[in-house]
Amino acid sequence: MSIKKNIVTGVATAVLGLGLIGGGxxxxxxxxxxxxxxxAAGTIDLSVDPEVVIDVEDLSPGNWMIRSFDLVNNGSLDITQVLLSTSYQVEDAKGDNTDDFGKHIRVNFLENSDKSEETGPNDIIFSTTLYDLQQMTPDAVEKKVIGFDNEISGLPAGTKDTMYVEFEFVDNGEDQNQFQGDKLKLNWSFEAR
Structure with missing residues (x-):
């Protein structure tokens, strides 16, 4: 064996030996x-207080009334929209209606007072009949007044917005006898998103 082979074999043996020692x-x-x-998912829990916004009897053309109610977020998540859906049923007392009683009941305003400012009211609805309101889905917690004084759109968790609404049995100056004794049952549904 040559000296070169002996050196290579010696070095290889030394490396192998060191590897075994180090590995061990x-x-x-x-x-x-x-x-x-x-x-854990959060919750959206919207309530209306009181649950009956309006209950009146003995209306005559020209009568109007203002009511207030609170939209309350009892959940753990902020609500960005509260959409209002409207429907109603008319009970025709005499069976002689030629017109829809809902066309004669007007919502003069639905105001979110928590989002109103000195520059003006935050009207979610401004002067429309119940008949026309059926085709709309306004956001009751939207801020429509431009300004920075009061809270922004939406309904944060643990808060409430106070709403004011005015209803009017419109006196159109014509014979409205067909509505004597009739009842209109208004259904407002508030959907939180």
Missing amino acids: TYAYFSDTVATTNTF
């Missing part, structure tokens, strides 16, 4: 941690 004495520290995670 290799030690390390370790630690393991486990986590438990939870995803």
Whole structure:
């Protein structure tokens, strides 16, 4: 064997020996941690106080009345919109109606007073009949007044907005006898999003 081969063999043997020694004495520290995670969905819980906004009898053309109610967010999540849907049923007492009683009941305003400012009221609805309101879905917690004085659009968790509404049995100056004794049952549905 040549000297060169002996040197290469010696070096290879030394490297192998060191590798075995190092591998046999290799030690390390370790630690393991486990986590438990939870995803919990928040809640949207909208309520109206009082639940009956209006209940009147003995209306005659020209009568009007103002009512107030609160939209309350009892949930854990902020509400960005509260959409108002309108429907109604007319009970025709004499069966002689040639017109829809809802065309003669006007909502003169629905104001969100918490979002109103000195520059003007925050009217969600401004002068429309119940008949026409059926085709709309206004956002009751939208801020329509331009300004910075009061709260922004929406209904934060744990808060309420106070609403004022005026209803009027419109006197159109014509014979409205067909509505004597009739009842209109108004259904307002508030959908929180």
